[in-house]
Structure formats: C-alpha cells, structure tokens
Amino acid sequence: MYDVSYRRAGTVPGAVETFSQGDDPKYVAGGQTLIPTMKARLAAPSELVDVSRIEDLIGICEDGDRVIVGASTTHAAVHADPLLGRLIPGLAALAGNIGDPMVRHRGTMGGSVVNNDPSADYPAALLALGATVRTDRRDVAADDFFVDMFETDLEEDELITAIAFPVPKRATYAKFPNPASRYAMVGVMVAELADGSIRVAVTGAGSSGVFRWREAETALAATMDAAALDGLSVDADEMLEDLHGSGEYRAHLVGVMAKRAVNALS
Ligand SMILES: Cc1cc2nc3c(=O)[nH]c(=O)nc-3n(C[C@H](O)[C@H](O)[C@H](O)COP(=O)(O)OP(=O)(O)OC[C@H]3O[C@@H](n4cnc5c(N)ncnc54)[C@H](O)[C@@H]3O)c2cc1C
The missing domain is CATH 3.30.43.10 (Uridine Diphospho-n-acetylenolpyruvylglucosamine Reductase, domain 2)
Structure with a gap:
C-alpha cells in the first residue's frame, strides 16, 4: 500500500x-x-x-409512506430489519443474498449505490421501487441517479445520507447469482407501487448498467401474470458480454428472472 x-x-x-x-x-x-x-x-x-460510524447515517425508519434507509446501514442490517421485513420484504430479502456474511456485515447501501456496479443488487431495487437518493445537498430520483455502469449523477464531493423508498403494494427480486462472486449474473425486481403502476428493473445484464424494462412493465400493467411476458425479450446486443455469459444468455436470463419475480409476488 x-x-x-x-x-x-x-x-x-x-x-x-x-x-x-x-x-x-x-x-x-x-x-x-x-x-x-x-x-x-x-x-x-x-x-x-x-462515514461508516456516523450515527445519523445508520438505521432504518418510517417516514409517512416511505421507508428511509441511512446510507451507512449495512446489508445485514437491511436484511434483518423488522420494519423493512413488514413493509418492503422484497428489499430485505434482496439484502440477505448480497455476497457473503463478511460483505453483508461491512458493506453499506450507500457504498453500493455510489459504486453502481453493473452487477450489484440494490440499483435494481432503487429503480423498481422509485426510490430517492438523499445527499448532503439535494434529493435525486433513482431514474436520474444511475447514469452508466460505475457512473452516477453524484458529484465527486457529494455525500449520500439516505435512500428513501416509497412503500409499494408488493415487490419481489429474483437473482441468478454468479456461483463464484455471488454478484448478480441477472437480477430483476418487479414492483407494484402504491398508485398501482408497475416497474421492472434489471441489474447484471445491461451494458450500460441497471435499466428499466419498459416493455415488461406495459405487459404486466395489462395482466399481472408471468405469462404476460411470453414472447417479450430484451435486445441481446445491449447486454453485457464477458467470460461469465454471452449477451444472448443474459437476455434469456432476464426473461426467466422476470417471470420468477412475478410468480413470487404475493
Ligand atoms: C466478495 C464480494 C462479493 C460481493 N457480492 C455482491 C453481491 O452479490 N451483490 C452486490 O450488490 N454487491 C456485492 N458486493 C459489493 C458489496 O455490496 C459492497 O459492499 C458495495 O459495493 C460497496 O459498499 P461499501 O459500503 O463497502 O462501500 P466502499 O467500498 O466503502 O465505497 C464504495 C464507493 O462508495 C463511496 N461511498 C461510500 N459511502 C458513501 C456515501 N455515503 N456517500 C458518497 N460516497 C460514498 C466510496 O467513496 C467509494 O467510491 C460484493 C463485494 C465483495 C467483496
């Protein structure tokens, strides 16, 4: 060093x-x-x-129709939190499948969101749930926050303080983990928000990082059933290609994981 x-x-x-x-x-x-x-x-x-020991950045609370997660809250704490388990169980479950126990007990939601790894899990949750990223100077909608892989709208000196998640009617996340790293080969979150709108966000697959699968959102808004996704597919040319899988493989997995997420909705 x-x-x-x-x-x-x-x-x-x-x-x-x-x-x-x-x-x-x-x-x-x-x-x-x-x-x-x-x-x-x-x-x-x-x-x-x-920033890992700043008390104001640690913890999870309810604020009206939102759940606020402090930026320095670890993945393990998100997974174990009873409030999240009741209000957004899909998010708590997602956190419990990040990496391994050491990663979950040290890694934080803020750090993951800033890093915007194309295979990280939280970005899919933020996008699907329509979350807001709070910083020391402003609020940014998740739709505007994730710019490209490893790139966000954050300024170099900007500090994330919390993430605000609107409580959805229901939301689930289906992940196909890389067997070695546990990062998502493909992860899909499907959410039905409080206003009835449907959002589908995909991580692990896109060559520009996390993205919303709008075609799937439209199909599921018409019929909330996995069969509504039959015949739909993302463009393999826009998927990541690496030693872990081709664009075609990832495009196929997106459809499979989206259906699993829909089937797991309750
Ligand atoms: C073996 C292994 C397996 C993993 N598997 C997964 C997985 O399955 N899924 C997954 O999603 N992730 C996985 N990860 C990544 C893990 O979730 C990390 O914890 C996360 O990417 C970074 O969080 P951190 O708190 O450690 O951030 P750090 O490493 O401390 O920081 C990461 C970046 O964020 C910045 N930063 C941190 N906090 C703030 C803040 N509040 N405001 C502004 N900037 C900030 C830092 O400057 C840095 O640029 C894995 C990591 C490892 C090592």
Whole structure:
C-alpha cells in the first residue's frame, strides 16, 4: 500500500468539512469495494474519510409512506430489519443474498449505490421501487441517479445520507447469482407501487448498467401474470458480454428472472 491518511467522521458536517480539506479525498463506508480497488492500484486517494460510524447515517425508519434507509446501514442490517421485513420484504430479502456474511456485515447501501456496479443488487431495487437518493445537498430520483455502469449523477464531493423508498403494494427480486462472486449474473425486481403502476428493473445484464424494462412493465400493467411476458425479450446486443455469459444468455436470463419475480409476488 502507498501512504494514505485516514479520518473517521462523527457527523455529516464533520465528514463534509474533512473531505473539503483533502487533496484527493474519498469517502469510505464498508470498504468492501474501495479497499480492494486501492489494493489493485485502481484508485489512489490521498485521504479516506470514514462515514461508516456516523450515527445519523445508520438505521432504518418510517417516514409517512416511505421507508428511509441511512446510507451507512449495512446489508445485514437491511436484511434483518423488522420494519423493512413488514413493509418492503422484497428489499430485505434482496439484502440477505448480497455476497457473503463478511460483505453483508461491512458493506453499506450507500457504498453500493455510489459504486453502481453493473452487477450489484440494490440499483435494481432503487429503480423498481422509485426510490430517492438523499445527499448532503439535494434529493435525486433513482431514474436520474444511475447514469452508466460505475457512473452516477453524484458529484465527486457529494455525500449520500439516505435512500428513501416509497412503500409499494408488493415487490419481489429474483437473482441468478454468479456461483463464484455471488454478484448478480441477472437480477430483476418487479414492483407494484402504491398508485398501482408497475416497474421492472434489471441489474447484471445491461451494458450500460441497471435499466428499466419498459416493455415488461406495459405487459404486466395489462395482466399481472408471468405469462404476460411470453414472447417479450430484451435486445441481446445491449447486454453485457464477458467470460461469465454471452449477451444472448443474459437476455434469456432476464426473461426467466422476470417471470420468477412475478410468480413470487404475493
Ligand atoms: C466478495 C464480494 C462479493 C460481493 N457480492 C455482491 C453481491 O452479490 N451483490 C452486490 O450488490 N454487491 C456485492 N458486493 C459489493 C458489496 O455490496 C459492497 O459492499 C458495495 O459495493 C460497496 O459498499 P461499501 O459500503 O463497502 O462501500 P466502499 O467500498 O466503502 O465505497 C464504495 C464507493 O462508495 C463511496 N461511498 C461510500 N459511502 C458513501 C456515501 N455515503 N456517500 C458518497 N460516497 C460514498 C466510496 O467513496 C467509494 O467510491 C460484493 C463485494 C465483495 C467483496
């Protein structure tokens, strides 16, 4: 490792202030993505500002018709939370299938969302549920937040403080995990929102990262049945191609996972 300074922030204003004084700073939360990236010399920040212990960023609460998840809440806490388990069980279940126990107990929702890995699970949940990303300076709709793989609308110095999820009527997530990494080869969340609208979001497959499958949304809005997806498919040319699977394979999996998600809705 090369020299890097480390500061643990105790408050949001303190984190923002420390960050603003750095030469080439980065926030760190669970470190599950950033630290390996630094070890591989793919990132070399001069200062790390640790936001994982800021109390205002940790925890889950109800606010009217929304559930608010603090940015530094770990995947394990999301999975085990009774409020989420009651109001958005599909999201709690999704968190319980991220990576392995160490990743779930260290990794955070904020870190995952910022990273916007094309195979990460949470981006599909944010898009399907119509969530809002809250930062130290503004609110951004998930539809506007995810720009491209590993790219978001966030400014370099912007700190995510929470994610606000409108409580849906029902929502489920179906994931086909990569057997080695546990990341999604394809993951699909299907949600029926409180206003009755249907949203379908796909992760793991798109060459530009997470996306909404609008054709499936229209079909399911007409008939909420897996059979409504028969004959529909995403464009294989717009899917990721890598050693784990071809575009055709991923396009096929999108249809299979979407049907599984619909069948699991209750
Ligand atoms: C073996 C392994 C398996 C995994 N499997 C999965 C999987 O199945 N599904 C899945 O979705 N993910 C998986 N992950 C990724 C995991 O979920 C990470 O925890 C997540 O990507 C990053 O969260 P973190 O808190 O560790 O972020 P960090 O690594 O600390 O940070 C990641 C990025 O976010 C920034 N950041 C962190 N918090 C904030 C904030 N509040 N505001 C602004 N910027 C911030 C950092 O500067 C950095 O750029 C896996 C990781 C590993 C190592």
